[in-house]
Amino acid sequence: MASYRKELYVHDRGRDRNVHTVIRNYTEQDFDGLIRIQQESFPPPFPSELWWNKEQLANHVRLFPEGALCVEIDGEPAASITGLIVDFDPAHAEHTWEEVTDAGYIRNHNPRGNSLYIVDISARPAYRKLGLGKWLLLSMYEVVVQLRLERLLGxxxxxxxxxxxxxxxxxxxxxxxxxxxxxxxxxxxxxxxxxxxxxxxxxxxxxxxxxxxxxxxxxxxxxxxxxxxxxxxx
Structure with a gap:
């Protein structure tokens, strides 16, 4: 699959301006910025051990780069979304986040599965009024369509x-x-x-x-x- 890249302007309601953004696959060069997003998005009492670590992020870009997207503003990641492909059976829908995502390491990514499962979506608080989360989900819908998967799930x-x-x-x-x-x-x-x-x-x-x-x-x-x-x- 070709790399994902989309440029658009989002409206900043607080400052009444339009902000140039890029939605793209994240890479190793983004890891520090992606960890910062997690730290700011999920402060205590959210467990800090559930923030991304670099081993998890390396798996994302190696095993399923199509499911590793970020929003870049002013040259750094402002929001991110991560997914993997699973074979989902609606008749057996109960599971834990840890089971279905391999605790965020996605070593269970199944290229032959039927569903794109969202591991995480988060945005830095300073950028949340820009609607970046919705744009990231819409982008993942496009990935679902291109890969001819049945659904996005999470x-x-x-x-x-x-x-x-x-x-x-x-x-x-x-x-x-x-x-x-x-x-x-x-x-x-x-x-x-x-x-x-x-x-x-x-x-x-x-x-x-x-x-x-x-x-x-x-x-x-x-x-x-x-x-x-x-x-x-x-």
Whole structure:
């Protein structure tokens, strides 16, 4: 697959200006900047051992460079997204983040799989009003289409759940977010990016804010038939 590169302007609402950005595959030269994104995006109580390390990043660019994208602004990474290909069976949807991503090392990347699984998406707080996360997901949809995969898939944290966990179950929280009665920083964002719910997964990640839940959500490739029909791997 050819390397990915897209240039565009995004609007900075805070400063009422347009910002030139580049979305591209990240490389070894970006590793320090990518680790900085993680540190700023996931401060404590998020476990620091879940931030990227250079061995993980080296695997991303070696095993599946098509799934390793970043947004470059002013010559440095401002946001990133990482994925791997898995063979997903909706009948056995429950899993943990550690299992499905090989704890972020993606040594289980399966080029013959049917789904692009999102390992991580994050943006430096100073750039979050630019909509970079949505642009990265849209770019990954393009990767799904080009590789003729069935879907993009990933588990979304529920960081707003801890505020109401004493009043409602996780299932009720998800239903309230879907109905627009509550706003969750991650799930609501994913819904706005075109993702649809698949399954609420318990014990997905060591994440106190989410009470360890995640909402498994997908985006289906509209250029293929139903997931049971032959696609890239039929």
């Amino acid at each position: 588990g979304g944290r529920l960081p707003g759940y801890h505020r109401v966990a004493g009043e409602m179950s996780a299932d009720a929280y998800v239903e309230a977010v879907l109905a627009g009665e509550l706003n969750d920083p991650v799930m609501t964002f994913l819904l706005r990016c075109g993702r649809t719910p698949v399954k609420l997964v318990p014990n997905y990640l060591d994440d106190e804010e989410s009470h360890h839940y995640a909402m498994l959500m997908e985006w289906r490739n509209p250029f293929l038939g139903s997931p049971s029909e032959p696609g890239r791997h039929g």
